[in-house]
Structure formats: structure tokens, C-alpha cells
Amino acid sequence: MELYHNNMSVCAQKVRLVLREKNLHPAEHHLNLRKGEATTPEYLKLNPNGVVPTLIDHGIPIIESTVICEYLDEAYPQVTMRPQDLVQRATMRVWTMCPDAGLHHACGVTSFSIAFRHQMLKLPPEEIERQLAEKPNPKLRENVRATIQLGIDAPQFAESFKAYGAVISKMSQQLDQTPWLAGDEYSLADAAMLPYVCRLEDLNLSWMWDARAAVSKWLERSKARPNYSGIADYLEDHYLQLMRTSGSELRDRLQAILAA
Ligand SMILES: N[C@@H](CCC(=O)N[C@@H](CS)C(=O)NCC(=O)O)C(=O)O
CATH class of the missing domain: 1.20.1050.10 (Glutathione S-transferase Yfyf (Class Pi); Chain A, domain 2)
Structure with a gap:
């Protein structure tokens, strides 16, 4: 598992909270947003919106922090973050x-x-x-x-x-x-x-x-x-x-x- 993120990005913080809750530790790629590292042609192939975060799981890029969090909760249910009710x-x-x-x-x-x-x-x-x-x-x-x-x-x-x-x-x-x-x-x-x-x-x-x-x-x-x-x-x-x-x-x- 890999995470393209930024240290201070709120969307990346959200995904890292879920990853830590589930004790998942992907390889991390920190992108400097002020240097335009989220809009390079290579990164745009992973995330066409030119934003962080992007999660790569089993070689497949998953974008949108809300979607990533839902995905993590469903794909790694050992620690669940959804109420039963x-x-x-x-x-x-x-x-x-x-x-x-x-x-x-x-x-x-x-x-x-x-x-x-x-x-x-x-x-x-x-x-x-x-x-x-x-x-x-x-x-x-x-x-x-x-x-x-x-x-x-x-x-x-x-x-x-x-x-x-x-x-x-x-x-x-x-x-x-x-x-x-x-x-x-x-x-x-x-x-x-x-x-x-x-x-x-x-x-x-x-x-x-x-x-x-x-x-x-x-x-x-x-x-x-x-x-x-x-x-x-x-x-x-x-x-x-x-x-x-x-x-x-x-x-x-x-x-x-x-x-x-
Ligand atoms: N809806 C997207 C929003 C992502 C987003 O806006 N990320 C910001 C950081 S929080 C970003 O990468 N901005 C690019 C920039 O500032 O150049 C998500 O939830 O993943």
C-alpha cells in the first residue's frame, strides 16, 4: 500500500487518522504542494484532480479522501469505524x-x-x-x-x-x-x-x-x-x-x- 500525501493537508490528515486507527502503515510519498508536485504529469496519471491524497492499494489508485476512508474501512474491517446501528x-x-x-x-x-x-x-x-x-x-x-x-x-x-x-x-x-x-x-x-x-x-x-x-x-x-x-x-x-x-x-x- 502507498500513500501520496502532504504533511499539513487536512484531507491527508483525515486518511492518516483512519490508517493509524487500523494500524496500517503504507509507504509514503510526501508531495510539496507549493512546488507543484501534485500537478506533475506522472502524478496526474494517478490523481487527475492534481490534489492529495491518493492511496494505491494492490496497484490501483484510489482518490478522494472520503472515498479512500470508506474504502479502507470496508477493505480492512479488522478494526471497524462504522457504527453497527x-x-x-x-x-x-x-x-x-x-x-x-x-x-x-x-x-x-x-x-x-x-x-x-x-x-x-x-x-x-x-x-x-x-x-x-x-x-x-x-x-x-x-x-x-x-x-x-x-x-x-x-x-x-x-x-x-x-x-x-x-x-x-x-x-x-x-x-x-x-x-x-x-x-x-x-x-x-x-x-x-x-x-x-x-x-x-x-x-x-x-x-x-x-x-x-x-x-x-x-x-x-x-x-x-x-x-x-x-x-x-x-x-x-x-x-x-x-x-x-x-x-x-x-x-x-x-x-x-x-x-x-
Ligand atoms: N475532495 C478532495 C480534495 C483534495 C484537496 O483539495 N487536497 C488539497 C490539500 S488538502 C490539495 O492537494 N491541494 C492542491 C494544492 O494546494 O496545490 C479530497 O477529499 O481528496
Whole structure:
């Protein structure tokens, strides 16, 4: 088994949480996204979307992190991450589809507008253009361009950030009732959502759940599990430093956006 991934990518973190939960340790290929390593002709043959992660199992590439996690759970059922109860399983799926239904986009806009744009702004303008031109999806390309140039003043920022906040509030409602997102057991739902909450924490935005004790407790419980190594072992200090500083500097403006 092989995994093409990136240390700080939320989608890759999600898949690594599931792999660690199941005690699977594929050979790893780390792709530097800032250097365009996910858009090389060789990699595009594995993942035509030019994104990480990609899992190779029995020589076959499997793409889309949600699909990869479901695949792993079905192909390696020794440790199961789906509730037996079918209603809880349906609840699990509502959470696992959440990143694909908008949260992942909101997270990308939020992370880039607050922090990652600063890495890009250090590059010569022709290098920024080269990297943008490599993005196969034109809409994504223009979104990234706006967030690089305008940060949290980019037209799509407020809507994305509020959507992110709304997800935290939905999680809080669920976690007020059950210890894990799909019920009494840890499941694919928790693995799917943890990277997105950790990203907010990395951006120093944990004030977003100051008044939501159930989210703090869930986060603490999730990070205490051995599979959290799928995130912790890969954290890069210079990214964390950039995220913390940029998120702290913008705190007042971000709070005003959420309150508006
Ligand atoms: N729906 C895809 C999204 C994958 C995705 O957007 N991956 C990001 C990292 S989290 C990526 O590779 N971006 C390419 C880039 O930044 O150049 C999945 O869940 O696998």
C-alpha cells in the first residue's frame, strides 16, 4: 500500500487518522504542494484532480479522501469505524460528507486568506502565476488568486468563514447529545471532522468554541487517541508558527465577521 500525501493537508490528515486507527502503515510519498508536485504529469496519471491524497492499494489508485476512508474501512474491517446501528451509520455519513459539501472549500479559503497567502506573497509574481496556471480547475484558480491578493478582504472570505463557524455550531449541537459525532462510538465521522477543527486551533481560532464545551471535550478526547499520531507526527513548525501568528493578528476582525 502507498500513500501520496502532504504533511499539513487536512484531507491527508483525515486518511492518516483512519490508517493509524487500523494500524496500517503504507509507504509514503510526501508531495510539496507549493512546488507543484501534485500537478506533475506522472502524478496526474494517478490523481487527475492534481490534489492529495491518493492511496494505491494492490496497484490501483484510489482518490478522494472520503472515498479512500470508506474504502479502507470496508477493505480492512479488522478494526471497524462504522457504527453497527444503521441510524447512527446514517448520521456518520452526514458528517463524512460535510467536507465535500462545502467545509473543505471553506477551510481552504480560510487558511489561505489568513495564513498561507503570506508564503505565496514571498514568491516572485511570475512564480505565483506559474503555480496558478497549473491548477486544473479554473474556478479554484481564481479563488486562490483572490485570497492571495486580498486575504480576508477577498469577496468569498466572509461567507466561507461563516460557513466554517456554522459547522462548529452544528458539531456542538450533536456533541451535546453524544460523546462522538455518530453516537457512542468513535467512527469515520470523527476522523473526517477532526482535521478541520485542528486547523482552526492551529490558526489560533479556538475562541470559536469558547462557549461550546462539548466541542472542546471532543477535541481533547480525539487528540488523546493513539491515531492522533496521524496528525501530530506530521506537523511542520514553520506552518504552525505562520498560522498562529496570522490568526492571532486578525482576531478582532474575524470575530466581527462572525458576529455580523
Ligand atoms: N475532495 C478532495 C480534495 C483534495 C484537496 O483539495 N487536497 C488539497 C490539500 S488538502 C490539495 O492537494 N491541494 C492542491 C494544492 O494546494 O496545490 C479530497 O477529499 O481528496
